[in-house]
Amino acid sequence: MSRSQLVAEHLPLLRRYARALTGNQASGDAYVGAMLEALLQDQTLLDEQHGARAGLFRLFTRIWNSVALNDDTEVMTLPLPSERRLSNITPLPRQAFLLLSLEGFSEEEVAFVLALDVAEVRKLTEVAGREMAAEIATDVLIIEDETFIAMDLESLVKNLGHNVIGVARTHADAIALAGTRKPGLILADIQLADGSSGLDAVNELLKTFEVPVVFITAYPERFLTGERPEPAFLISKPFQPAMVSAVASQALFFQRNSRNRAPRAAAS
Template sequence: MRVYGHELYDHLPYLRRYARALTGTTEAGDALATRCVEVVVMAPTRFGLDRGEGARLSLYALLHLLFDQSADDGAYDGRPAASPHPIERALAALPEADRRLYLLITLEGLSLAEAAQVLNLAPLDAVDHLKAAREMVRSAMTQRVLVVEDNALLAMEIGELVADMGHVVCGTAVNQREALSLLKAEKPTLALLDVRLADGSSGVEIARHLRRTRALRTIFVTAFDGDLEEMDARHLGQIVRKPFTAEAIRAAISRAVFMPRPVALI
């Protein structure tokens, strides 16, 4: 085994990364990767350690086999552990073969042909599975965005940026009353809020309500970020300072999409 130890060591970071994605947790992933190594050291040539880079595909296939055996043994249910992260939740909703194909290509950087080989899929079938997986993930990550802004031109500009990113503006409100009405009717998943609204209502109070009732992610778009400090509200969401740039809005939305859902306020 010492002859092949270096080759196995080179593959270990990939095995651990993929095993963690496959199982959904660091602990379970490391345990699965350890089992994989234990099997490989007993028969290194069987898993291609004498073939250089080609061994990587065999090792991924072995991880799948061991993970599926764990499900048969009752150690897992054959699916990843529940995760608070949106992308991981979206992937967990995929059929298992599609999830593995998506991970092998997007996370591990395999070609479609290589991933199909690992999963024992015909290349044309793999194309269909990948298209379906990407569409499901895209749909799951698309946000319904509530914009609370009393300046009509700014509200329109923010809405166009949201739409250009592939998300949906489910409503635009100019005050707290309209925002809470849209919350019930449109069920947003993300809110962009001004802090000081023309009728005297506060985007901070709207954000607190959204967090308390829906654990909603929020982004403050404001020239008065000092108000957030005074109202002890910085923890409620990201801040984009006015006058904003398109890049700042896009970056804040991208961060929000991939952040775990916040804990609801009590």
């Protein structure tokens, strides 16, 4: 397999990680684009000591960490079509946790990606665990038509300290449930068995209120092309509890920071 084929093979999941780090599709895809431009200019930047995928994530991390910030939190170096504010930066512990839980890297691979040693990675993931445990509990709407998956999600989010306001199995059910009580987080399957779309349901709900959304799909590569509006937070079926916990916490992290900035923005 050629170098370009290897890179293309791993791009979708790198986009997923980048979007989870930045909180939205545009910023995440822009950082991936910056990494690709750097790689085109100098292919020796790709260190394949732990394989091509880990090498790409390591190079991405170097690009991500190369953006300097001043006190006004403006982007200083890379000409990316997005702002990178200090309060939006995913802390290093969360980076380590996402690499382990969302992307499935080993501790040794995470250490390689972040240019740390394994002991430091373990300390970071412990910190991330404490941070996520301290997240403010919220009301969760689950949009999932598969009974056993819905039951697993319901049990999982309850164990994380959240309240489940209901499980919707169709587009219409989701709209009805959200009408009775506005959720603080939505976990949504993309393709529902009756032919309706969890993505369409979420888009309709977002017209009336803002809420972080984590999409769940058996075919993540279909929604990580970077060619159209796509989800910022995406996990794959089958999923591990730590994966759902990490991504849901990350989505709430950005919502909380957005709310914390709102009064300051209004005052300025």
